[in-house]
Structure formats: C-alpha cells, structure tokens
Amino acid sequence: MKTRLTITLFISLLLCIFTLGSSNRAMAQTDTSIYMIRTSDGQQFMGKILKQDAREVTILTEDRGELIIPKFQIKEMKVVKSGELNPKGDYIPEEAFATRYFLTTNGLPIQKGENYIEWNIFGPDAQFGVGENFGVGVMTSWIGIPIIGSIKYSFPLAERVHMGFGSLVGTGSWINPTFAGVLPYGVFTFGDRRDNFNISYGYAGITFDGDFEGRALLSFAGMTKVGKKVSLVFDSFIIPQFMNDTDETFAVFVPGLRFETKPQRAFQFGFGGVSAGGVAIPVPIPIVQWFWQL
Numbered sequence: 001m002k003t004r005l006t007i008t009l010f011i012s013l014l015l016c017i018f019t020l021g022s023s024n025r026a027m028a029q030t031d032t033s034i035y036m037i038r039t040s041d042g043q044q045f046m047g048k049i050l051k052q053d054a055r056e057v058t059i060l061t062e063d064r065g066e067l068i069i070p071k072f073q074i075k076e077m078k079v080v081k082s083g084e085l086n087p088k089g090d091y092i093p094e095e096a097f098a099t100r101y102f103l104t105t106n107g108l109p110i111q112k113g114e115n116y117i118e119w120n121i122f123g124p125d126a127q128f129g130v131g132e133n134f135g136v137g138v139m140t141s142w143i144g145i146p147i148i149g150s151i152k153y154s155f156p157l158a159e160r161v162h163m164g165f166g167s168l169v170g171t172g173s174w175i176n177p178t179f180a181g182v183l184p185y186g187v188f189t190f191g192d193r194r195d196n197f198n199i200s201y202g203y204a205g206i207t208f209d210g211d212f213e214g215r216a217l218l219s220f221a222g223m224t225k226v227g228k229k230v231s232l233v234f235d236s237f238i239i240p241q242f243m244n245d246t247d248e249t250f251a252v253f254v255p256g257l258r259f260e261t262k263p264q265r266a267f268q269f270g271f272g273g274v275s276a277g278g279v280a281i282p283v284p285i286p287i288v289q290w291f292w293q294l
Contacts, residue, residue, distance in 0.1 A: 035059065036084075036091060037069060038076040042263025042293075045069070046080060046091045084194075092225055095258075097266055097291045098193035099135075100127075101221040101235035102254040106198040107162035107189035109133035109154035115294040140173075146181075147173045162189045181206045183217070197222040216243035229260035233268060248277040254287055264293035 037045045037059060047061035057069050057077070080091055097116060099108045114129035125139035127150070137150040152166030164187045172179030185202030198221045205214040218238040225231045234255045241249040256270020267290050272283045 034080040034091075036076075036078055036080050036093075037074055039069065039073045040075045041073070044091075044093060044263075090228065092194060092228060094193035095223065095225060095231055096260065096264060096293060097258075098196070098223070100291075101198070101223065101233055102256060102268070102270055102272075102287055102289070103235045103237050103252070104198070104200055104219045104221050105152060105164075105166070105187065106196065106200070106221065107154050107164035107187040108193060108196065109156075109162070109164075110135035110152070117292045117294065119290040119292070121288055144173050145175050146170045146179070148181075160191055163187065164189070176208075179206075179208045185217075191222075195222075195224040215239050215246075218243070223258070231258040232256075233258050233270065235270075249275070251275040256287065266291040 032048065034046060035049050037057065039045075045059055045061055045064070045067060047059045047067075050058040050060050050066065052058065052071075054071070056071055057074065058066060059069065060066050084092060097118075099105055099110050100118065110127060110129040110133075112129045112132050112134075114135075116127055118125040118127070123139065123141035125137065127135055127137035129135050133154045135150075135152050138147065139150070140147045148168055148170035150166065150168050152164055154162055154164035156162050166185055166187075168181075168183040168185075170181045171177060181204065183202050183204045185200055187198060187200040189196050189198045191197055198219070200219040200221070202217045203214055204217055205212060216239070218240055219236050220238075221235045223231050223233045232255075234253075236251060236253045238251040239246065239249065241247070252272055252274055254270045254272040256268055258266055258268035260266050267288075269286050269288045271286050274281045274283060
C-alpha cells in the first residue's frame with residue numbers, strides 16, 4: 001500500500017509540474033503584441049518578444065530575424081499601438097524633433113536629457129532638457145549678435161492636448177548692449193509627436209536707448225509624418241492688426257519638409273512667404289536647418 005501510494009503521489013506531482021509548464025508556455029505563446037525597442041545608439045527594432053530576463057531581450061523581427069539585445073543598451077521598450085502603424089503595417093516612429101517647427105516651438109515637452117542643436121544658416125540654436133518637461137536654450141548668429149536665451153515649461157491637459165509657457169530674452173550683446181527684447185508666450189498643442197497642430201500667443205517687447213515698443217504675436221503651426229523618415233512642417237509668425245495699433249496685418253508663412261537623415265539627425269527646408277496689406281510676396285531664398293541630438 002505504501003509503495004502504491006508513493007507511486008500515485010509521484011505521478012500526481014509530475015502531472016502538476018507538466019500542467020504548470022504547459023500553462024506558462026501557452027501564456028508566452030499567446031502574447032502576440034508587437035514591441036518597439038530603441039537602443040541607446042538610436043537604432044530601432046520592432047517585433048515579438050520571444051523571451052527576456054534580467055540581462056537581455058530576445059525579439060523576433062521581420063527584416064532581421066531573431067535578435068538578442070542586452071538590456072543595458074535598451075533606452076526604450078514599449079508595445080506598439082494600432083495608431084502607430086500605417087495601412088501597410090509599418091511602424092511610424094515619433095518625430096525626434098517634434099517640439100520645433102521652423103520659427104516657433106509648441107507645447108510638447110522636451111524631456112530631461114533630451115538635448116539638441118538646430119543649425120541655421122545664420123547661426124546655432126541649442127536646447128537642453130534640464131528637468132521633467134522643462135527646457136532652456138540659447139540662440140545666436142555666427143558673430144554673436146544678438147544673443148537670445150529661452151525657457152519653456154510644458155504639461156499635458158489631456159491625452160492629446162498639451163500646454164506650455166515660456167519666454168525669449170535677448171540682448172544686442174557686444175555691438176549694442178542697450179538693445180534688449182523679451183517675448184513671453186503661451187502655447188496649446190493638439191496631437192502627439194507624429195501629428196500635431198499648434199496655436200501660440202505672445203507679446204514681444206523691445207527697448208532701445210530708453211524707448212519701449214511692443215507687439216502682440218500669433219502663430220499657427222503643425223506637422224505630420226508622411227513616412228518613416230519624412231514629415232510635412234508648417235509654421236507662421238503673425239502680427240495681427242486687430243491686436244495692435246498698426247495699419248495692417250503682417251505675417252510670415254513657411255511650409256516645408258523634414259527628413260530624418262540618420263538616427264538623431266534631421267534636415268529640413270522650406271520656402272517662406274510674406275503677407276502685408278493683403279499682398280502676398282514669396283521669398284525665393286529657402287530656409288534651411290539641420291537638427292542634431294546631443
């Protein structure tokens with residue numbers, strides 16, 4: 001009897017172990033989620049997670065097959081949502097420089113450690129994420145005239161609605177230190193880092209030799225990704241007549257394209273137009289900019 005009872009208990013234990021193992025394997029096989037992994041060097045991989053432990057993640061990709069990625073190299077890993085795929089099923093990554101257009105910024109936050117330089121023909125513009133949703137920056141020309149500092153704080157109001165407050169503060173620097181300007185502003189951004197529309201309002205004040213002059217400013221801007229590495233970008237800069245003691249509305253409009261040339265690098269260009277007194281004048285000189293993440 002004891003021998004038979006022992007055999008029965010042993011067989012029952014084996015059945016329990018087999019059942020638990022089969023259940024775990026079934027759970028692993030039913031995870032059909034598609035994951036996106038971005039590494040610290042800017043590479044992106046998309047596929048199904050086969051397994052992972054404390055040291056590495058094994059992902060099955062369509063283009064490269066099975067890959068093993070050490071966890072210390074992973075900067076971001078997330079489940080890909082349906083809205084992040086195009087009709088062909090290809091993953092459309094976020095725009096790396098989604099917080100900037102041609103002339104203006106928006107309410108999307110620059111995260112801590114998200115630093116970049118925007119190279120313009122006339123000079124550099126460096127921005128630094130120094131805190132959660134808080135950034136500072138500095139821009140100037142190649143000869144250091146003027147020097148303009150910037151700050152911006154952004155926060156979400158809803159899932160696809162962000163708001164931000166900031167200011168630009170500038171000086172004529174070494175050629176004319178008596179010249180100074182300030183531009184506090186607020187922004188509302190609808191959308192995300194792939195597709196967004198932005199409305200901003202500010203008041204620019206300039207002082208020179210004791211005289212002060214100010215103007216209210218408006219801007220409408222937006223961008224949308226039309227491919228994995230291509231985005232349409234639109235920006236504007238408006239001095240409206242109804243908000244200022246001016247004879248007419250003055251506006252600058254810049255539509256253009258942005259191309260991701262490599263991970264953490266982008267190039268954009270556009271042709272602007274000026275509207276004054278109801279007359280639109282195209283500007284034949286293109287606006288050209290390069291973005292580098294640091």
